[in-house]
Amino acid sequence: MIEVELKFPVASLEKIRSHLQSLGASSEGVSIQADEYFNDPKRNYAKLDIAVRIRQSDDEFWLTFKGPNLDPAAKIRKEIEMPLKDALAAEQMRGVLAGMGLVSVAKVMKRREEFVGCDDLSSVHFCLDEVTEVGGFVELELVVESQEEVEPAKLKLIALADQLGLSGSTRTSYLEMLLKSRESTPADSPTGPRENQQE
Numbered sequence: 001m002i003e004v005e006l007k008f009p010v011a012s013l014e015k016i017r018s019h020l021q022s023l024g025a026s027s028e029g030v031s032i033q034a035d036e037y038f039n040d041p042k043r044n045y046a047k048l049d050i051a052v053r054i055r056q057s058d059d060e061f062w063l064t065f066k067g068p069n070l071d072p073a074a075k076i077r078k079e080i081e082m083p084l085k086d087a088l089a090a091e092q093m094r095g096v097l098a099g100m101g102l103v104s105v106a107k108v109m110k111r112r113e114e115f116v117g118c119d120d121l122s123s124v125h126f127c128l129d130e131v132t133e134v135g136g137f138v139e140l141e142l143v144v145e146s147q148e149e150v151e152p153a154k155l156k157l158i159a160l161a162d163q164l165g166l167s168g169s170t171r172t173s174y175l176e177m178l179l180k181s182r183e184s185t186p187a188d189s190p191t192g193p194r195e196n197q198q199e
Helices: 013-022 085-097 147-164 174-183
Strands: 002-009 025-037 051-057 061-065 077-083 103-118 123-129 133-145
Touching: 002 147, 013 103, 013 123, 013 133, 013 147, 025 174, 051 085, 061 085, 077 085, 103 174, 123 174, 133 147
Parallel strands: none
Antiparallel strands: 002 077, 002 133, 025 051, 025 103, 051 061, 061 077, 103 123, 123 133
């Protein structure tokens, strides 16, 4: 599958929440997510523009691979996601990744509220994210099966963003934002020293 996504930094998630509700979107609830990212030091996934992560969302776990970004403006990537049975399976997968030479880079923590649209927006997923050490963001996402569907999906999300009053989209990942934030944080600050980072 191909993930088509637009992401916007926002000052007020409550304002966007009200907009979504006025469009008939319904909340699917709030989750606490921990995304642990891995890197191969010999290949450097940051330079290859790929990502491997283990996500914990409340009591559920997934292994995810994301391919290189295919668009200069939006985030359009091939994504493969595999559910992991439980915390033990997630720990075993960490062992597999370590055995392959991958190292843990950082863990992105966030509070996410997910909404699903109605009628012609029923396929759109909206995520309101509060990312620790980074800030508030809104993600608009469509998942399509073929390359031919990418451009119409992208245009649909752009029009929707305009309708919601969103601007200043960014392709920068939460991981990149977090690492950049930590680069400017002194080692003796309350957040502590930086973790092992990608180049």
